[in-house]
Amino acid sequence: MSSSQLRSWVAQRPGVVVMLFFVVPALFLFLLMSAAGAGQVPQAPAEPFPNKVDVIKVERQNAYSRSVKVVGRVEASKQASLGFERSGTLLTALVDEGDKVNEGQLLAELDTQRLIAQLQEIEAGIARAKADARLAKLSENRVASLVKQKLESSQRLDETREATLAAQALVREMEARKASVLVEFAKSKIISPFTGTILTRPVDPGSVVGQGMTVFTLQQDSGTEVRMAMAADKAFQLVKGRSYQVFSGPESFNARLKSIANARTISTRTVDAIFEIEDGSNDKAAILPGDLLTLLLPTETQLVGYWVPKSALTNGIRGMWNLFTVSDASGAQTIKTRAVTVLFSDESKAYVSGALNAQDYVILRGGQRLVPEQMVYATQVPFPDSAKPLAVAGL
Structure with missing residues (x-):
């Protein structure tokens, strides 16, 4: 069919054209919408299903207890800076850093050539003095x-007796000088005062050392102590001789309170408590001087409030927190909102005060999906163990 014939056919049948371009598409669209369910309105439920919630009973408290962390540094019970009591040249050092030494062990010596010469000189002087003393005695x-024979005067006898005493005194003087030199020989050696480990040796053999200059730093291996600075009221509540638990990460150790300083540290205004790590503790060798250990000290604050799990808290307004409560622990209940203030909290629980009373049952969790005046079914459950306040051990 040519284009002129098509135009003639359309002009003769305008109703057919309208049907093809408008009625047929509209009918097709209606059939599609009917198949897709358009126009179907679901029936609204007659009544919403109430949520089921777990509730706990709270108890009024007059005070709350918490643990205060006190950090202390591990120290060796004995640490000494060893040196010579006289100056001289370091002849030999028999131990080095990291070496284990025993009590009484020789660690180092000074050059003693001068002392040897002095000793020889004094011994010669002693021999001469003894000879003079013998001669004086003979005289x-x-x-x-x-004098007995009346051939000499008594004055001469007195003079000889005094000369004998003077010669004997000179002998004693020379022997005292010898003893002094022998002491210098002893001071030319460093002897370990206790069993331990050499930490440092800053001086090498051949060096000239002065009197009191540190040659070795010796640390005792046994008897590890922990020095903890704390407030005076906390320190004097501790019992001397009692064992306490100290912590290094997850590890715990038993420490006996050895002493409490009877003075404040000037810079921090604290009092030092000294604990001794007991031998029966877990892997005591894992504690090294310089490590930090923690002691948990219980403290009590006199404020009225309630312990609640942190899961029961929801955000309030103006810095407050909300608790959702019900009046009974079973059956259908209406939710009430209680605004509270958090006085103290830790990882799992909080101590709160506010518009709460001992007759309320607190909804344990799920506050983000609840609203005031909502109807819920309540079921009472025990207070969570993880949220129970810890019993305070007596100090």
């Missing part, structure tokens, strides 16, 4: 014999 005996 005294001869003069005493002559």
Whole structure:
């Protein structure tokens, strides 16, 4: 069919054209919408199903207890800076850093050539003094014999006796000088005062060391202590001789309170408590001087409030928190909102005060999906163990 014939056919049948371009598409669209369910309105439920919630009973408290962390540094019970009591040249060092030493062990010596020469000189002087003393005694005996024979005066006898005493005194003086030199020999050696480990050795053999200069730093291996600074009221509540638990991460150790300083530290205004790690503790060797250990000290604050799990808290307004409560622990209940203030909290529980009373049952969890005046079914459950306040051990 040519284009002129098509135009003639359309002009003769305008109703057919309207049907093809408008009625047929509209009918097709209606059939599609009917198949898709358009126009079907579901029936609204007659009544919403109430939520089921777990509730707990809260108890009024007059005070709350919490643990205060006190951090202390591990120290060796004995640590000494060892040096010589006289100056000189370090002849030999028999141990080095990290070496284990025993009590009484020789650690180092000074050059003693001068002392040897002095000792030889003094020994010669002692020999001469003893000879003079013997000669004086012989002279005294001869003069005493002559005095008996009336051949010598008593004055001469007195002089010889005094000369003998002077010679004997000189012998004692020289022997004292010898003893002094022997002491210097002893001071030319460093002897370990206790069993331990050499931490440092800052001086090498051949160096000239002064009096009191540190040659070794010695640390005792046994008797590890922990020094903890704390407030005076906390320190003096501790019992001397009692064992306490201290922590290094997850590990715990038993520490006996050894002493409490009877003075404040000037810079921190705290009092030092000294604990001694007991031998029966877990892997005591894992504690090294310089480590930090933690002691948990219970403290009590006198404020009226309630312990609640943190899961029961929801955000309130103006810095407040909300608790959802019901009046009974079973059956259908209406939710009430209680505004509270958090006085203290930890990982699992909070101590709160506010518009709460001991007759309320607190909804344990799920507050984000609840609203005031909502109808719920309540079921009472025990207070969660993880949220129970810890019993305070007596100090």
